[in-house]
Amino acid sequence: MKFPGGDPPISSWSGALLGELRETVLSSLFPPRCPICDRVLSPGERICPSCIPCIRPMQRPLCLKCGRGIASEEAELCENCRRRRFSFDFGFILLEYSDEISESIARIKYHGRREYLSFYGELSAGLIGERLLSLSLDALVPVPLHRERLRRRGYNQAELLAERIGELLKLPVYPAALHRVRNTKALKNLNPEERARDMQRAIRPGRIPDSLRSVCLVDDIFTTGATIEACSSALREAGVAKIYSLCLAGRAER
Numbered sequence: 001m002k003f004p005g006g007d008p009p010i011s012s013w014s015g016a017l018l019g020e021l022r023e024t025v026l027s028s029l030f031p032p033r034c035p036i037c038d039r040v041l042s043p044g045e046r047i048c049p050s051c052i053p054c055i056r057p058m059q060r061p062l063c064l065k066c067g068r069g070i071a072s073e074e075a076e077l078c079e080n081c082r083r084r085r086f087s088f089d090f091g092f093i094l095l096e097y098s099d100e101i102s103e104s105i106a107r108i109k110y111h112g113r114r115e116y117l118s119f120y121g122e123l124s125a126g127l128i129g130e131r132l133l134s135l136s137l138d139a140l141v142p143v144p145l146h147r148e149r150l151r152r153r154g155y156n157q158a159e160l161l162a163e164r165i166g167e168l169l170k171l172p173v174y175p176a177a178l179h180r181v182r183n184t185k186a187l188k189n190l191n192p193e194e195r196a197r198d199m200q201r202a203i204r205p206g207r208i209p210d211s212l213r214s215v216c217l218v219d220d221i222f223t224t225g226a227t228i229e230a231c232s233s234a235l236r237e238a239g240v241a242k243i244y245s246l247c248l249a250g251r252a253e254r
């Protein structure tokens with residue numbers, strides 16, 4: 001509805017009331033769902049109790065480079081990190097990959113369940129917030145999506161995750177640091193070397209101010225590390241001194 005002479009001014013109390021009303025309407029239209037099984041939650045729940053065991057934080061010992069669980073402390077690095085050279089300093093992988101986590105992430109990416117990311121952001125801040133803060137980061141940098149994919153999906157899941165973590169830890173989020181210049185498709189059909197080469201060509205540094213010295217990349221899944229590496233080497237090339245990574249899930253070695 002259009003008011004003659006423009007919209008009426010909204011005072012702060014009625015603004016707050018509208019905000020509350022909006023929340024109520026939204027939660028009745030789109031009731032909060034469990035990020036794991038997608039069932040509608042009871043009031044106050046963030047995840048259904050039976051799904052809590054599906055959230056398995058990555059268990060120590062961890063690979064000193066990528067952060068996945070490894071079989072023994074002595075090894076220091078996982079097999080993947082022994083075979084490759086990565087440009088980032090070290091990374092965190094929050095959760096052990098499982099069918100449930102994989103389905104949850106697929107619903108975020110392909111079925112519009114962006115609201116799960118607020119749960120995962122809170123989980124990330126709760127599990128590794130202190131460690132992230134100890135790194136004196138200048139910003140969180142989400143792994144970019146190509147603009148065509150962004151248009152189709154409507155959001156970049158890595159960016160929304162970074163935003164929630166940034167909000168909770170009071171860290172800036174700086175998506176402009178990287179661009180995805182090519183739409184990489186069907187990476188699954190490529191071997192690891194081809195995949196890495198394809199990713200390297202797809203990611204370019206964006207606007208990187210001199211004050212951006214220490215960043216943490218944010219992404220959903222860590223597999224071979226090709227995406228994180230392409231982002232890291234682009235940032236390194238642009239002069240960023242400290243580069244870390246945080247991925248929501250990855251496969252442990254054992």
Ligand SMILES: [Zn+2]
Nearest residue numbers: 034037048051
């Ligand atoms: Zn559930």
Ligand SMILES: [Zn+2]
Nearest residue numbers: 063066078081
């Ligand atoms: Zn590793």
